[in-house]
Amino acid sequence: MVEDMTVLEREHVEFLPSREALGGLVNVNIVVPVNLAIAVLGSAALACQNAVGIIR
Amino acid sequence: MTSGIRPKRDEETVIAGSCDSENPRRVDGLQLLGEYRGAAYEEPRFLVYRPDGQAVLLTPLLYRVLTHLDGRHSLASVAERVSADHDRAIGPDGVRYLVEQKLEPLGLAVLGAPVEQVPTADPLLSLSARGVLFPARMVRTIARLFAPLHLPAVVAATLGTLLALDLWMFTSGQADAAIRTTVGDPAAMLVGVGLLLVSTLFHECGHAAGCHYGGARPGAIGVGLYVVFPVFYTNVTDAYRLNRAGRLRTDLGGIYFNAVFIVVLGCAYLTSGYAPLLAAAVLVHGQIIQQLMPTLRMDGYYIVADLVGVPNLFGLIGPIVAGLARRGRRGGRHAWRAEINLRPFARRVVIAWVLLVIPFLAGGLAVMLLRAPTYIGIAWRSTAERWTAVEQAFTHGQVATILIDTFATLMLWLPWVGLGFLLARVLQRAVRAGIRAVNRRR
Structure with missing residues (x-):
């Protein structure tokens, strides 16, 4: 008969986190998020503007 | 392993009612789902859902005890029943101990006073600032609608078409031409960005449809x-309730729907010749590659977790690191392996994943913090340029340029808002840990 509480103490409980399948809005890498955001969106937008002569 | 669990404070978390007698019982609405399937555990684990949706894994003995807590049987009777269908005998005191020390505090069973604050999983790297776009009922309707796309014949046809389309797209030079045309035209670029957003939402529908299927x-x-x-x-x-194949279908459903989207865009381009359609099709490939990253909780993380058979890889970082730190101590390895409770192959894969993810996350955070002044300076200057562009575009009535620059500015600052949330969570945990430490010393 198992009455040794030190044995019962080892009975294991694990909470699982809610499972959320993610989808990124932009291709931003955690290491250099801002650099990439600027590179992907900022420079592309600038290129568009330059191409059609909006700013310069 | 109950690390990363915190008590909820709001009244909604009061899920355990009072118990009129000494007979222990499960909380109302608890779902007993049997063995967690497709797992790599040495000793099996059993899955239950609390009424608030919290998923919990239990040992065979705890699960067996829980199944017999119907409120009609005394502790002695429950002990008899558990002993009869379990390989270990247990007495009433043992059952009382398990109920009072393990099941009741976690909001799974009731014996004495009702539990007012039940803990819930609270991983550090979780979503913040969240908002619902489509409520669950609507998502289930969408999932039912798209579920047939997961039929094997449809999957084979889609992937075959994707392969043919990719071969044509990347060998004919059409992809490059479409991108060059698109980035030179603000209106076309706006269409491309919009299509990427739609693709990402459709990606989410793929997960929901896979889950439903x-x-x-x-x-x-x-x-x-x-x-x-x-x-x-x-x-x-x-999806925790599904077998391994079902979970993997849910994991892969997103990028599979990206593939469906690429096929639709490719066919639309072949029909219309409109460049942004093909440019978006090319960029969706990038989304797929990004999703396969296994280090954060992107699709690649869940795919690795379900292939290996470990539902919560992040939850094993602490025990793995602690085990590696005390390697070599007498008896340490045996105790550690018992704690990890994974079969040898799975244990090796998880150790390799931990050794990959720690430097990645630590390095990423360090670079972010160290270079924050430079990045914020760039973002600030870029915001000023965007604002000037928006003002000029407003004067000329160029709606597409206004929208692109506004979107770009938003994207520039969102990472810093996210970093702020992350640091606030870290600080909050540190404060809580400090308070607990002080309370222990008193």
């Missing part, structure tokens, strides 16, 4: 900040 119930689709970047999300927590 396997027999589980998907939850809401929404938006939030994950670590430092903006994401859509689909709640597929109920």
